[in-house]
Amino acid sequence: MTKQTNGTSKILIVDDNPTNLGLIFEYLTDAGFKVLVALDGESAIEQAEYSQPDLILLDVMMPGIDGFKTCSLLKANILTQDIPVIFMTALCDTADKVTGFNVGGVDYITKPIQPTEVLCRVKTHLTLRNLQKQLEEQNEDLLQSQAKERQRALELEETLYKLQQTQTQLFQADKMSSIGQMVAGVAHEINNPLNFIYSNLCLANEYTQQLLELVKIYHNNYGNSHPEVTEKIEEIDLEFLEEDLPQMLKSMKVGAERICQIVLLLRNFCHIDEAHRKLADIHEGIDSTILLLQHRLKAKAGKSRIQVIKEYGNLPKLRCHPGQINQVFMNILVNAIDVLEEGDGETIQEPNNLPLPSCSIPTIKIKTEVIENEFVIIRISDNGSGMTEDVQRRLFDAFFTTKPVGSGTGLGLTISYQIIVEKHKGKLSVNSEIGKGTEFAIEIPLNQEGKGRQNKAEDLTLPSLKTRGF
Template sequence: MTFNPESQAILIVDDTPTNLEILSETLVEAGFQVAVAVDGESALEQLEYYQADLILLDIMMPGINGFETCRRLKANPATHSIPVIFMTALSDTESKVKGLSLGAVDYITKPFQQAEVLARVKVQLQVRHFSRALESQNQQLKQEIARREQAEAALYQLNQTLEIQVQNRTAELSTALESLQQMQVQLIHSERMSSLGQLIAGIAHEVNNPINFIYGNLTPATEYTQALLHLVNLYQLSFPQASLEIQQQLESIDFNFLREDLPKLLSSMKLGAERIRQLVTSLRCFSRLDESEMKPIDIHEGIDSTLLILQHRLKARGSYPAIEVIKSYGNLPPIECYGGQLNQVFMNVLANAIDAIEERYQTQNEVMKLGQIQIITEPLQTRWVAIRIKDNGSGIPESIVSRIFAPFFTTKAAGKGTGLGLSISHQIVVEKHGGRLLCHATSTGGSEFVIEIPMSKHQVGVDSLELEVSRNQVKCNVIAE
């Protein structure tokens, strides 16, 4: 970055020709390019096309003086950075101060000392030269900074896009996972249902035949025994004095007790056989799993057969008292549905209710408050039906309510809970029947599950607003209890 006088142009502004001459000569000899102007206005005009690197400016001139010229130079963006050196009389301190305050960089005093003029001019030109070099470096630095900022912004943008892509992928993956889980549940469900269904149907069939022999033979067996006892009576009347052997036999079989007990025994056998027949009927009803199409059925029958299957868990067991089941069935027409699958829903919800009551017994040791399950069925206004199953069990903590329908979610001990009951029930009610499965807390701290389904498949998708209204009324009922 060398400083070369020949590339430097100096404008001298002075109204005294002698001054112009002396200065020009000195500067040209030193190698500078020189231009001159005789007053302020012509200097300003000249500067519109002449590029000066320095201006030597006289103060006292006709027209606008040096101060005004300097002010205008500094006010113009095209010229404001050109260094100005005032030329003033030696003693005129006031003018020097004023000149400097107007933006001049230096002053030289008249009469001129050539060496001093040259020295001051060179210093100023060098300062300007270096400050320009600095400025250009500064400019380069600024450009570099801008370039880096741009690169940074591009990087940020890229990062942002990447993040969005990652988010999208994560969302896609979790949707895929969810549907995979659903599929898994469906698979387990259908696999279980078919094996369970086959098992139940097989047992029901196998038990059905022998129980029918027993049941069918019980009536003739009763009649035969009555006839035989009657015959013995007749013998006793005809031969009051029995032989010793007969008397011994009568005593050894305790005939008087036998005569009284045998009819009772037979009638209790009949009762038992009837129970087994009922159970078989329930099992058959429950396992209507192979149905591939919807059929109109009495859902009360389905609920009752499910309750019968759960009977052993509802009775008093060990330290647990019996669980009371309060049914209040509404007047419902046959409902078009997959009966076996709906029974599975009743089974899951009722089994959960029993679990919840047992849990309360265990954790709160609150055997005083007896377990109670209420089953209410009722038609809704929109040709839908609602089946409410309410328990006074342990209740569902607020923190898990949103998760209970998720596949594999369970709060029960390993081996006891699978976490599939509600998710399967949800699928059956919502997907298979176009219905709804709702759950809320009861005023007693237990839970209520509400199964809502259309009475026939033509009702699916019925005006949901109407349903909303009827459901709100139901909610009010719960709160009003």
Template sequence: LMDMVHPEDAESHRQSIADSVQTLTPWQWEGRIVTPSGMIKWIHGEACIEKLADGTLMWDGLLLDISDRKQAELALQQKSQDLEQALQDLQQAQLQIIQSEKMSALGNLVAGVAHEMNNPLGFIVASLQQAKPTFVELLEHLKLYQESLTNPTEEIQIHAEKIDLEYTLADLPKMLDSMSVACDRLKNISTSLRTFSRADRDDKVPFNLHEGIDSTILILQHRLKANEQRPAIEVLKNYGNLPEIKCFPGQLNQVFMNIIANAIDAVEQSNIGRTFAEIQASTNQISIQTSLVNKLVEIRIADNGKGMTEAVKAKIFDHLFTTKAVGKGTGLGLAIARQIVVEKHQGSIEVESKPGQGAEFCIRLPISS
């Protein structure tokens, strides 16, 4: 038998014999042999070992041909692997469909809002542009009247005092300027909304990550504002000097959305059982830091929430895993985020966290790929 053992199983065969001889325990072994005709067969061997008075070892056992059973086991194992792969493929397809539908629905909504804002905003901007020189002309004309009318009637004087003419003439230009500033703010919001909702093409395009992060923060602004239960959540930004990277902007915006929204959830959960004053003394914070490290763009998003245990951290990117209550989370957000970063952009995403010390997600992306 020793001469026929398959080379790949020779070591396990030798070790099984050595163990049995050393301990004088029954020998068992399964492996392949190569018959003189060249056929490979699986065999199962068993033997009892008895040590005779003269020190000779006597073996009493049998060999069984288990090739058919092994082939069936291997076929079953292969089928199990195929089913496992099919399940993984199905889960990935589900993630892609959900990701596509979520971004399509959210993108259409945000783009629609931005479009509806642009129409009245354009009208207001155009009207202000016409109103400001018109007001200047009226003001000059009024001054001419005041210079010519050296002795105004009592009625004019009373009306001027009633409307506080001097203050109104000084304040109206400031009002127009404030309206122009507000219009600029709305234009920036509209631009941010379009940045967030931009549709991805088949190929990667250059993108300013800071614009994507800022547009995401804008979308989530309503959740960051102060309310009756807590002060506003502070967002601390420390942006480095990053180049544009080639990527799918819409998908990366979704990654930022999932992580920052989860950070908001984390700090809000840490507020449970605390008073407004206690929360105010230890402000809820989310920090976002970007830098260029070893030719990789690094984005760190951290919160000072409850943090997570090692068990939770190990599963945080798993499909359908969530720590939120039923109906509050799907367990898909971070799984989708990981797929976008790792599979779509050949990057990496990691999390560092300890209970009571918050959590920090670190995303690393190649500048071009």
């Protein structure tokens, strides 16, 4: 250690003997150290707290508190506990040395004092102290580096999550846009011929009635005047024709009206050109979704027809994004149909543990209700094969799917979760058990803006509870 380096180190000498104190002070000062002195333990503690020396040379035998007690107090003080202490003593018993080490000393200098020995031990322990500080600083740097790496990992994870969210939102927007365009195109193409048919059915019915009245008048006045006429009347069964033709036209009108309703349901499913929240009838959304899935519910070769049972409660209209809510219904119902197509289904249990009728038929049950005038709950259950706990835990993770490669994106339920939880402040949960089916519960608050739960009277005038099969 050079003199310049020595000059950066402070040493506190504690000794009640002026001769020893002066000797060590002079020798260490000449060696380039900054030296402080104290004559007893109490002043040594005060000096150490204030000056923060790099090393303390401490006499054992002193008036007042001795060196061992002084060292104990220094090591108990958070401000001085890390300062190395070298004892100076004429005591050479092993027991005394052990006591010194036990209270925190790092070394012994035996009296009478040999300056060269003091300098050598001081340099050695200052070197050890400096190395210890360097190690602590390196450890601190390492900890900070690890903390930065953890922070970077968290930031990367958050970025990945945001990217996944963006991807799912883009996927949803593209999917809904495609469906919306398809529905708009179908509705437009159907509407043109439908309007032509529906508007002409009224005229056709009117013209038919006029012709039938004319035939009736002719028949009453000239019905038996010519054998050929009589033969033709019998051939076409005029009496049946007069009765059936109006009924046929009426049925055609009912069919045209049904097509109009289907077009309306198709438009309601995606709510074309409606990007903002609006009051919507949840039941209409469910019905329009089921209508789009009719082809999946019908019986196929080797597969039974899938029965849909609806238990609709008295729901108020809900302020929401109707198209997005319908997308949630679509995703959940499609998953239920996929599961039921894999087998014939098991028994669905009602809350009172009684099986539903026709339990051997693959069944989807949809139940709606209002809870405490605060939440609308839509429960969609199936009597399929159910899911394991591991699948349930990962069900809403992006890109997770149990379907074969190419059969699913793993985004449907992730998108549904975002729609219900993030956009509508609700809750989407699943309850499933192997062999006993699966139930999804969609919970949406009636008041999502926190402005109170006041509903207009006209929003509450809906049909009472009804149960019907589809």
